[in-house]
Amino acid sequence: MNSVKTSTSGTFPAQVDLDEASVEDGQEEFKSLTKEEAQALRSRLPQLSPWRVVVAQAAAGLVMTVLCWLVITGRGAVWSALYGAATVVVPTALLARGMTRMNRLPEVKANVAAFNFMFWEFLKIGVSVAMLAAAVLIVPDLSWPALLVTMIVCMKMNWLALLWQGRVTTNRS
Numbered sequence: 608m609n610s611v612k613t614s615t616s617g618t619f620p621a622q623v624d625l626d627e628a629s630v631e632d633g634q635e636e637f638k639s640l641t642k643e644e645a646q647a648l649r650s651r652l653p654q655l656s657p658w659r660v661v662v663a664q665a666a667a668g669l670v671m672t673v674l675c676w677l678v679i680t681g682r683g684a685v686w687s688a689l690y691g692a693a694t695v696v697v698p699t700a701l702l703a704r705g706m707t708r709m710n711r712l713p714e715v716k717a718n719v720a721a722f723n724f725m726f727w728e729f730l731k732i733g734v735s736v737a738m739l740a741a742a743v744l745i746v747p748d749l750s751w752p753a754l755l756v757t758m759i760v761c762m763k764m765n766w767l768a769l770l771w772q773g774r775v776t777t778n779r780s
Contacts, residue, residue: 655768657703663764664699668692671757683748690746691757694738698731705730 640648668689675688705727709715715723742749 657699657706660765660768661696661700661703663768664696664761665692667764668696668757668761671760675753675757679750679753681748681750683746684750684753686746686748687742687750687753688757690738690742691754692761694735694742694754695758695761697738698734701734702727702731 669692672685672688672692675684679685706724709720709723742754746754
């Protein structure tokens with residue numbers, strides 16, 4: 608028998624035994640959780656609100672806009688940075704709205720939840736692309752570097768929000 612070490616904590620086992628035949632066939636034993644076990648697991652895990660990510664992205668966008676105002680002093684760069692932040696924040700808020708609305712339903716099947724997520728994510732991407740295409744028409748004296756750097760900083764707030772929440776950890780051996 609093969610042993611697979613897992614790094615989970617709590618009431619889960621520290622070692623799982625797998626049958627050699629099932630490992631060779633690519634099939635592993637799967638134990639579904641009961642409703643009570645799933646609720647207990649959810650209560651132990653920290654929940655990250657998508658609105659927290661939206662707020663973090665908006666704050667980063669405002670910081671980048673102020674930095675552009677202080678460093679570059681051109682009105683075009685300031686408006687470009689602000690529009691770059693909006694290009695990330697508005698679609699993310701749209702996705703957050705769609706996903707939190709789905710959470711209010713009592714029981715959602717996995718395939719419906721997956722379709723819902725894909726729908727809102729594709730809508731988010733479409734709105735972002737449309738806003739980028741419209742940037743040339745909307746922003747006077749468009750500065751692409753200011754717009755793109757602000758967008759990148761705002762998008763990186765997703766990772767920082769996860770780090771702040773404590774879900775992403777780095778284990779160095």
